[in-house]
Amino acid sequence: MAFSLLVSRYLGRPTPETRVQFGYSAPAHADRLCEVLEGEVVFDAPYTAILVPRALAHQPNIAFDHQVWQTASEMCAAEQRGQQASDPLGDFALAFEHLLAARARPPRLGEVAEHLGISQRTLIRRLQANGWTFARYREARLQPRLEQLLADPSLTLEEVASRLGFSDSSAFARSFKRRFGQTPGQFRKALDVP
Structure with missing residues (x-):
């Protein structure tokens, strides 16, 4: 309903050439829908849709102001540059978090690269340009989770x-000892975890 009204406001005139169809029988308030919606209203259609003639897409928008559009575009570009400058790993960090949440294990380099639509080598270069390696980022990101899991006595x-x-x-123990200078068991013991 709102879309049909939006098209009318966009063009600055009623749009009787639009068609609103519902994939269900007419409800008790069908008469009210027909009053509010411009154009043809159909019930019991094969699917629910708002059909707008293609020619309407080529009509000028009465509210268009080139200066406002240009200013808004420049502001968006400046904001995007600012976000990239403040968080150069933004896309990588978002992809890593998304994949971490979607899996029962942390993502691998190839999975993050694939998610970003870039090669592994390109991802490695981007990380290196910002002073990171994939392994170091992964360890830093997982450290709070690691400590939480090791503090849980119900987990082996x-x-x-x-x-x-x-x-x-054993691979976990080697990596842990290399990073923290002690074994996971020693870490647990220091936490008084049985």
Whole structure:
């Protein structure tokens, strides 16, 4: 309903050539719908849709102001540049978070690159240009989760390793010791986790 009215306002005139069709029988308030909606209103159609003739898309918008459009475009471009400058890893970070939330394990380099539609090598270069490696970013991003999982006494070290995307607990232990200077078991013991 709002779309039909929007088309009318966009053109600055009624649009009786539009057709609003509903994929269900006429409701009790069908008469009111026919009053409010401009153009033809049809019930029991094969699908629900608002059909607008293609020719209406080529009609000028009465509210169009080139100066306003140009100013708005420049403001959007400036805001985008500002966001990129303040968060150079923005697209990468969003893709990493999206994939992390969608999987039971952290994403791999190839998965993030594929999600961004770029090659792994291009992603590596982008990260390096901003002082990161994929492994270092992944570790930094997963550290809070790692600490949370290790603090949970109901999880074995094998389960923690699996949830963090390691193929086995020994690979997890080696990586953990290299980063933190102690084994996951020693870390747990320091937390007084049974």
